[in-house]
Amino acid sequence: MPDSPDLSQRLLAQLRFPCGDVPEPGDIKNVAPGIYWLRMPLPFQLNHINLWLVEEKDGWTIVDTGINTQETRDLWEKIFARKLNGKPVTRVIATHLHPDHVGLAGWLCQKWNAPLWMTLGEYMSAQAARNDFVESDEIRAAHLARNGVPADRIANFHRHKGGYAKGVAPLPTAFQRLIHAHPITIGGHRWDVIVGRGHAPEHASLWCPELNVMIAGDQVLPKISTNVGVWPNEPLADALTWFLDGFSRFRRLPADALVLPSHGFPFIGLHTRLDQLVAHHDARLNDMTTAIARKGAEGATGWDMVPVLFPRHLDNNQIVFAFGETLAHLHCLETRARVKRVVVDGVHSFVALVDPANDPPSDDPSPEVMDVGAV
Known part of the structure; x- marks a missing residue:
């Protein structure tokens, strides 16, 4: 957000x-x-x-x-x-x-x-x-x-x-x-x-x-x-x-x-900016964990999570990068053992492994703007 x-x-x-x-x-x-x-x-x-x-x-x-x-x-x-x-x-x-x-x-x-x-x-x-x-x-x-x-x-x-x-x-x-x-x-x-x-x-x-x-x-x-x-x-x-x-x-x-x-x-202010960016992504990861937990055993796909990470309207160019970034956050959560991947009929979903109540509150300190110039 x-x-x-x-x-x-x-x-x-x-x-x-x-x-x-x-x-x-x-x-x-x-x-x-x-x-x-x-x-x-x-x-x-x-x-x-x-x-x-x-x-x-x-x-x-x-x-x-x-x-x-x-x-x-x-x-x-x-x-x-x-x-x-x-x-x-x-x-x-x-x-x-x-x-x-x-x-x-x-x-x-x-x-x-x-x-x-x-x-x-x-x-x-x-x-x-x-x-x-x-x-x-x-x-x-x-x-x-x-x-x-x-x-x-x-x-x-x-x-x-x-x-x-x-x-x-x-x-x-x-x-x-x-x-x-x-x-x-x-x-x-x-x-x-x-x-x-x-x-x-x-x-x-x-x-x-x-x-x-x-x-x-x-x-x-x-x-x-x-x-x-x-x-x-x-x-x-x-x-x-x-x-x-x-x-x-x-x-x-x-x-x-x-x-x-x-x-x-x-x-x-290099070190300060690095701290801000880490906090930004941690907040986004917490938001995603909470949203996935609400889905219960059904879990959530990468496409389900795009509006959680990017709640604003996205044009056809932006959606490409938003989807890629959403998957990057999901894969990071998987590496951190906060979600697990479940494959049903070839579709990959993610199910929460941690109680989001134990996560720190989301307090994103960095503007959420994509580098949409990157291809």
Whole structure:
């Protein structure tokens, strides 16, 4: 359930936002030594993505690219003409495979003859998704039916098919691999690669100890909760557990690090934000346990639980992500032994194993908003 505006404002007040206003379209803004912030539009409810330029001695590194639209290409051309001081782009880094992050990687790499850097899991997943190797209509339909989606609603999920290739230009056929805990040099400084899972297969955040700056991608966002979903190609994934377990890697960073997120504003308050996100998901898990317990021995399917997690109206695009996120929460409850899975006539339901009266009360401290730009 969405938080009240007052609660949302109190949560944001616990963070600091030191970088001021958003840069204008086609402009860049210095936010740390050698690091520049730019913002590109997105054709979703989540209407923007933050991208980053890091100045090198003889060029520039781009971190994330924006989606493959003519508008985004035109804004990049404006930046190239006015903001690079005559130096070329020498490297493109994509934190993960989603179109708003890797959509123009192929175009940028070809234009500048620059290499693409990604983790192996993200690069291979992006190639598979773009070339339609990930799932078929039959696999998708079986996954949906297995989790209780009515037959007359399955077609809504098929409409989403093909969207990835529209948002992602053809990718380079070669890349350079980012590996967790293996540092790379950007802008003359050491940056450590921090891999997180759940939102994407091997999402890479970048941490620079010398500058006390983290380029977070979608792993830690200041105002919205990152979409964490279960998809037909990995139907039993425990994505939310993986996502939350990954927070331990970020808690090792200083509390006063400057976090550069892909959506929202750069902020200080990393540990506070991690605490808020854990509490948010714990509250949602408690809500789901209570709702499942009310169903008794009958249990509840993933489709039954969507309105518990997302009580507002959802359009055809949002329902795809909402359903995936609902399954992620159910699988996390299963891992925590709070529900058990029951299969009857091929349909999976979940039955409560714990008394929800023993759960702490739901007091969600974080705005419930999906990252609907993720595909």
